[in-house]
Amino acid sequence: MKKIVTAAALLWLAGCEADTGAQPDGSPAAVAVRPNGLPITDRTIMLRIPMVKQPYFNDLDDMITLKRLEQKTNIDIEWKQIPVEGFKDRINLMLASGELPDAFFYGLGSQDVVKYGSQGTLIPLEDLIERYAPNISRIFDEYPQVRRTATAPDGHIYSLPWFKDQDFFEYRNTFLINQTWLDTLGLRMPETTEQFYDVLKAFKERDPNGNGAADEIPATFRYNVTTNGYYELFGAFGVIDAVSYLYVQDRQVKFEATGERYKEAIRFLHRLYAEGLLDPETFTQDTKQLLSKTKNDVPIVGVLASFNGTFELDWDRLKTYVPMPPLQGPHGDRVWRRQDNRIIPNYFSITSANRYPEATMRLVDVMNEPKSVLEFQQGPFGTHLKEREDGKIEVLYPPPGTDIVYWIGSVTPSTTLPLMISKEWMSKVIPHETDQLREQFYRVYKPYIAKEEETYPSIYLTAEQNKRVSILGADINKYVRQMEAKWIVQGGVDADWDDYVAELNRMGLGELMRIRQKAYDQFYGYGSK
Structure with missing residues (x-):
């Protein structure tokens, strides 16, 4: 978008810091960058940034949150919108060819960040954060683990993470069990691996959906994925993490998949599979196939793994399922796998091609101003959020028939931005129904989630x-x-x-x-x- 810079916009120039100067080779004239307040720059500048185009996103140029951000900062963004399919390949090509954008939002891996940071393709951010990003600095000071996670082995910060201090992000999967089936068959919630076996056997053999057909699938999962995976079952045998296979004991890093407890869990899962209690398509099905079962007209699934159930089950059917607590194994173990998604690395980097790194850092910090960060997460005040007289912030529901993911994705690319939300601001938000549901599930698993000190953290490795x-x-x-x-x-x-x-x-x-x-x-x- 094009903007006109008025005389009034120049009144604060004395308080601005010069970003770049005019060069004899004809490079751009000086741009004054304001260390605080708005607009960020004294004249309009342009940034070129690639962005993944999720299926639930509107055109980024039409998103109201981004349009308002550009208007109030004096920074135009030329979005290179790339579909999910092939996005990573396009990013790799940009990095390898040297045809760099000004910044990256989301899409870089930790290996990319270290490699291209050490080579100078991505620039260090820590000084820019200190001078131009008070909101991000505040998060780093309040949560030292966020700064530590963002710091590469050479001591520099080349990429900002996504962070949300919400407790229920400490784990990933909830195991949902069909309570209606338990009630129909007169069964209690299973508490041990043997009771779980008995329940699945009853689901298979006793026609809990009452249609007279042997169509029940006692438990369905997906293989080699985190969400919808069966890996939390390993915790009943004392396995801390059957996804990464890494755990920590007395500061010593160990490998799960060569231990006796891992072997014992495999034996148990084979027993379930051999007796038809695990979906035989567990090792081949994709998400679409899974949904064809969980959303079948007649309920046919007894147990599944999910973040909160809303994706795999419609709201009415979800009411017939409840979270199944962690099972106790033969040796008394009762552990639920920790997947701490409160901090997710690699959501924003600035490249060496950027002529306005100070302004770019301020742009991201403006996103993280207390109310702005909520708008970029949920959508604007007025349509998606409402501030009440008591200071609480209410998340508004989408129109009937509108999926909430598409409702949010029409106005903000929330899942691709380096948003950082503190506990203080989380406490002001009245949770949406889906978050309330997740919070209920979290309370079931909280006592059993593997301890942080037992879990191998997300770590940047050196290039070697x-x-x-x-x-x-x-x-x-x-x-x-x-x-x-x-x-x-x-x-x-x-x-x-x-x-x-x-x-x-x-x-x-x-x-x-x-x-x-x-x-x-x-x-x-x-x-x-």
Whole structure:
């Protein structure tokens, strides 16, 4: 969009800091950047930024939150909107070719950030944050773990994370069980792995949906994914994390998939599969196939894993399901996998091609002003949010028949921005119905979520460490996943075990764990042992 700079807009220039100066080679004339207040610059500048075009997004140029941001900051953004399919390839091409945008919102991996940060393609942000980003600085001061997570091994910050201090983001999956089926069959909520087996067997054999057909699927999951996965079941056998396979004991990083408790969990899952209690399509189905079962006209699913159930089940059907508490295993273990999504790295970086890095940092900080951050998360006040007389902020519901994800995505690209929301501001918001539901589920799992000190954190590795981990880790994880699927479907974990462990060692598991340990020690400032 084009804007006219009035004389009034120049009155504050004495309080601005010069960003760039006119150069003999004809580069742009000086742009004054205001360290606080609005607009950010004395004249309109243009930034070129790629953005993933999610299916639920409107055109970014039509989003009211972004249009208002440009108007009040004096910064026009030329969005390069790229569909989800192929987005990562396009980003990789930009980085490899040197045809750089001014910044990246979302889309870079941790390996990208370290590699291109150390090469100078991405610039350090910490000084810009200190001088031009009081809102982000406040979050870093209040939550040192956010700053630590954003800091690369060389001490620089090359990318800002997404952060929301909401407790229910400490875990990912809720296991939902059909309470109507339990009531129909006169069954109690299972509390142990053996009771769970008995319940699934009853779901399979006793026609809980009452249609006279043997069409019930006792439990359905998806393989090799976090949401909808079955990996939380491993916690009943004392496994801390069956997704990353990493856990920490007395500051020592260990590998789950070579331990006896992992093997015992595999035996249990094979027992369920062999008796038809796990969906036989668990290892092949995609999201569409899963939804065809959970949303079938006649209820046919007894147990599923979900973030909050609203995606997999419609609201009416969701009322017939309840969260199943973590199961207690044969040795008394009762652990629920921690997946702490309160901090997600790599949501904003500035490139070396950017002529206005100070203004760009201020732009992102303006997004994170207390009320602005809520508007960029939920949508504007008036249509999506309402401030009440008591100071509380109410999240408004979409029009009837409108999905809330599309309702928000029509006005803000909330899932792709480096938004940082403190507990103080979260406490002002009256939760939406979906958040209330998630909070109820969280209370069921909270006592059993693996401790933070037992969980391997999200860590930036050095370029050399990344190089080795990308080789060793990919091959090792692929092999473990393949064997896991084989054993659950076919059995044979005990017969194959010694050869399996030997193969992992041959593949470099020892070296991989030494790298993980060193990175862990560096992250927390521990001396290597």
